[in-house]
Amino acid sequence: MPSYSITRPSRQEDYARFSPNTPIVIDNGGSSFRIGWAGESDPRVTFRNVVQRPRHKATGETVTIVGDHDPSLMKYFDCTRTSFRSPFDNNVVYQFEIMEYVLDYGFERLGANLQVDHPILMTECICNPLSSRSKMAELLFETYSVPSIAFGVDAVFSYKLNQQFGRCNEDGLAICSGFSASHVIPIVKGEPVTEACCRTNIGGYHVTNYLKQLLSLKYPYHMSSITWEKAEELKMEHCYVATDFASELQLFQKGNEEAKEKTRCWQLPWVPPTQGDVPSEEELARRAALKEKQGQRLRDMAAARKSIRITELENELNGLEDLLQQLDEVEEPEVSSILSGTKFFSRQEIESAILRVTQSLRKAKGEPSEPEEKNDSSLSEKYPLVSVPDELLSPEQLKEKKRQIFLKTTSEGRLLAKRKRFEEESLREKQNQLDEEKRLENPELYLEQLHDRYRELSEKVELRKRVKTNGNQNLSGGVGRGERLSAAQKERMRLLTSAAFDRGKGEDTFGARDEDWQLYKLMSKDNDDDDNGQDEDEAELARVTSRLQDIDPNFVPKSDLVPPQATPEFSKFRPQSLEDFKIVLGVERFRCPEVLFQPNMIGIDQAGLDEMAGISLRRLDRVDDPIKDDITKSILVTGGSALLPGLLPRLVAGIRQMRPYLSPLTVVRACDPILDAWRGASIYANSPQFSLQTLSMQDYYEKGESLLWQYQIKYTI
Structure with a gap:
C-alpha cells in the first residue's frame, strides 16, 4: 500500500563509483518502480510506475512525465485531456513503449547516461508469460546494452528475506496481494512450486x-x-x-x-458565508431613486409604444375610410377593379374592418368602446347574401354567400359568448354584493357559514373524484359492477338492455319511428347530469375558496396542504453548512x-x-x-x-x-510488505553465485528467445 509522494526523486551523483560487476536491482511493481544497487538496504530511486503526456499551455508541445508530477510545474501544462498510463495489465507488462519511458527515467535518475554497463536483476510476477519476458529482455539488451540480466519473482524474494529473519521456514506459503493482482505461491525446500501457485486479478x-x-x-x-x-x-x-x-x-x-x-x-x-452589512439610509435612498428611474424609463417606453400603436391605427383607419369614399364615388362596374388591388372583396368587408380598427383605436386611447350589440345590430345588412336563395345567385356570389354565412355564424357565436360572460359576471357581482351585506350584518356567523360551505363542497368534490376513480364501495366492501355505476350510467344500461330485449322478440323494427332515435340522446354520456353537477360544484368551491382567502388570513386551502404520505418538498435554496462538507466513512471502511x-x-x-x-x-x-x-x-x-x-x-x-x-x-x-521484495533481491544479487544465474547478451544473440523458455533461477544459492 504505497504512499504517493509529490516530490520527484533527485538524480544520483555516484554512478561512476560502482564497478561494472555491481548489479542493478529493479523491483518493477504495478504500483511503484524501485531501482538501486545490489547490497544496499534501500532502493536509490522510487517513483510511481505511470506515464503522462500533457501539452504545454503556451507552445502546445507534448511532453512526457514519468511518475508523480510536481504541482509547481503542472501550472504550465494542460493535464485535462490526458491521463496516467501504466505499462502493466494485471501485473503483466504489455505496453513496452511506456515501459521504455519508465526505464529511461529510472536509469537517468540513478545516474546512468546512454549505456547501462551493469548486470540487472529485475523482479516479475510468478508464471510471467514468456512473450512478456522475451520483450523485456529484448528491450534491455538492444536499447540499453545491458551485459547480463536475471528475472526473479518478487514474492519469493520477500519470503527468502523473511526466512533469514526467522519469520518463516524453508517450507511455506507466500501470499502476495499487490497493486492489481494477488498470488499464492507454495514454497518447498526454498523453491517455488509453480504448478501449485494460484492467481487472482484483484489487488x-x-x-x-x-x-x-x-x-x-x-x-x-x-x-x-x-x-x-x-x-x-x-x-x-x-x-x-x-x-x-x-x-x-x-x-x-x-x-x-x-x-x-x-x-x-x-x-x-x-468557509462560512459572510453576513451582509445592513445598508445605510443613503444606500436605501440611492436604491429607491434607481428603482424609480428604471420604472420611469419603462413607463416612457410603454407610452412611446402606445403612441406608435395609435398612429398606426389612425393611419389604417384613414386609409380604409378613403377606400370606402373612393368606392362611393365610382360606378358599380368599377368597384371590382378597385377591390382587385386590395385584400378586400366587398364593401361589407371594408366596413367590418373599419369597425374593428375603430374599436382597437378606442381601446388603445383608453376610451370606452361601443357595445358590440349596437355595432353588430344589423347583421343582415352586413351579410345580405345570406337570405338570398341559391337559385338566384351566380357561382361567384355562391362562394361569397358561403363566406358570409361563416362570418355571420362566427359573429353570432362571439355575441352569445360575450353575453354569457356578461351574465356570469353580473351574477357573480350580485352574489358578491349579497355576501358582503351578510358579512357586514354578522361577520362571525358569515365566516363560520362560509367555512361550513367550503367543507361541504370539498367533501362532495373529493367524493365524486374518488368514486370516478375507484368506484363506490359499500360498507361490506363490495365493489360490484352495479355499485360502481352512477344513476345516469344505470339508466343508459337499462335503455341498452331493453332495446336489445325488444330487438330479440321478433323482427328488428328499430328506427322506423322518430322516437327511436331519441334513445341515442338519452344514452349519450354528454347528457350526464352528474358531470354537470360536478362542474357547478367545482366552480362554487373555487368561488368560496377565493372569498375565504380574501376575508380570512389564516385560511389555507386543502390543495396547498402536503399529505402525510407525500414526500415533503425541500426548499430550492438552503445555505450550505459545515455538515455539508463532511465525508462520513462508515460501512465503506470494511466493505x-x-x-x-x-x-x-x-x-x-x-x-x-x-x-x-x-x-x-x-x-x-x-x-x-x-x-x-x-x-x-x-x-x-x-x-x-x-x-x-x-x-x-x-x-x-x-x-x-x-x-x-x-x-x-x-x-x-512480512517485516516490510512493500520493500522486502527489493531488499531480498538486493541480497540475492550481492551473492557471489549470482553471476551463474544471469543470461548474457552473447547467449541471447546466439540462442534467442528459446533460451528464455528454459530459464529459471535457483533461489537457494
Whole structure:
C-alpha cells in the first residue's frame, strides 16, 4: 500500500563509483518502480510506475512525465485531456513503449547516461508469460546494452528475506496481494512450486477504486475532491478487514454506539458565508431613486409604444375610410377593379374592418368602446347574401354567400359568448354584493357559514373524484359492477338492455319511428347530469375558496396542504453548512477491503485470498500431509494490501475452515510488505553465485528467445 509522494526523486551523483560487476536491482511493481544497487538496504530511486503526456499551455508541445508530477510545474501544462498510463495489465507488462519511458527515467535518475554497463536483476510476477519476458529482455539488451540480466519473482524474494529473519521456514506459503493482482505461491525446500501457485486479478487498486466509487455515489457534489489519490490515502488511514463481514454489517445496520465509534469523518475545507452589512439610509435612498428611474424609463417606453400603436391605427383607419369614399364615388362596374388591388372583396368587408380598427383605436386611447350589440345590430345588412336563395345567385356570389354565412355564424357565436360572460359576471357581482351585506350584518356567523360551505363542497368534490376513480364501495366492501355505476350510467344500461330485449322478440323494427332515435340522446354520456353537477360544484368551491382567502388570513386551502404520505418538498435554496462538507466513512471502511475475499462484489468472478490458499494446498498432490502441515505453519503475507488491519485474522479464519481440525496454522506479515521484495533481491544479487544465474547478451544473440523458455533461477544459492 504505497504512499504517493509529490516530490520527484533527485538524480544520483555516484554512478561512476560502482564497478561494472555491481548489479542493478529493479523491483518493477504495478504500483511503484524501485531501482538501486545490489547490497544496499534501500532502493536509490522510487517513483510511481505511470506515464503522462500533457501539452504545454503556451507552445502546445507534448511532453512526457514519468511518475508523480510536481504541482509547481503542472501550472504550465494542460493535464485535462490526458491521463496516467501504466505499462502493466494485471501485473503483466504489455505496453513496452511506456515501459521504455519508465526505464529511461529510472536509469537517468540513478545516474546512468546512454549505456547501462551493469548486470540487472529485475523482479516479475510468478508464471510471467514468456512473450512478456522475451520483450523485456529484448528491450534491455538492444536499447540499453545491458551485459547480463536475471528475472526473479518478487514474492519469493520477500519470503527468502523473511526466512533469514526467522519469520518463516524453508517450507511455506507466500501470499502476495499487490497493486492489481494477488498470488499464492507454495514454497518447498526454498523453491517455488509453480504448478501449485494460484492467481487472482484483484489487488489494492481495486480496493481504492471501489472506495472512490462508493464515496462519489454517496457525495456526488464533492466528486472533484474525491480523487483517486485521496481515496488511496483514506484507504490507508481508515480501512480495515472485518473478521466476520456479515456480523460487521449487522453492527452498522443497528447503528449502536460501537458502530458510531468505528465511523470516521473527513472534513472538507469550508468557509462560512459572510453576513451582509445592513445598508445605510443613503444606500436605501440611492436604491429607491434607481428603482424609480428604471420604472420611469419603462413607463416612457410603454407610452412611446402606445403612441406608435395609435398612429398606426389612425393611419389604417384613414386609409380604409378613403377606400370606402373612393368606392362611393365610382360606378358599380368599377368597384371590382378597385377591390382587385386590395385584400378586400366587398364593401361589407371594408366596413367590418373599419369597425374593428375603430374599436382597437378606442381601446388603445383608453376610451370606452361601443357595445358590440349596437355595432353588430344589423347583421343582415352586413351579410345580405345570406337570405338570398341559391337559385338566384351566380357561382361567384355562391362562394361569397358561403363566406358570409361563416362570418355571420362566427359573429353570432362571439355575441352569445360575450353575453354569457356578461351574465356570469353580473351574477357573480350580485352574489358578491349579497355576501358582503351578510358579512357586514354578522361577520362571525358569515365566516363560520362560509367555512361550513367550503367543507361541504370539498367533501362532495373529493367524493365524486374518488368514486370516478375507484368506484363506490359499500360498507361490506363490495365493489360490484352495479355499485360502481352512477344513476345516469344505470339508466343508459337499462335503455341498452331493453332495446336489445325488444330487438330479440321478433323482427328488428328499430328506427322506423322518430322516437327511436331519441334513445341515442338519452344514452349519450354528454347528457350526464352528474358531470354537470360536478362542474357547478367545482366552480362554487373555487368561488368560496377565493372569498375565504380574501376575508380570512389564516385560511389555507386543502390543495396547498402536503399529505402525510407525500414526500415533503425541500426548499430550492438552503445555505450550505459545515455538515455539508463532511465525508462520513462508515460501512465503506470494511466493505471496500472485502473485495480481496469476495471479488464478485465488483464483478470479478474469481477466488479470494483465503480460497486461493486452499486451492494451492490442494494442488500439492505430490506433497504428503506432514509437509502440508509444515507449509501451513509458515504462511507469509506480503504486498501492499498486507498493511490493511485485520487481514491476518481474516486469513486465519478462512484457511482454518479448509484445513483438518486442530491442524497447525501460522500466518505472519512480512517485516516490510512493500520493500522486502527489493531488499531480498538486493541480497540475492550481492551473492557471489549470482553471476551463474544471469543470461548474457552473447547467449541471447546466439540462442534467442528459446533460451528464455528454459530459464529459471535457483533461489537457494
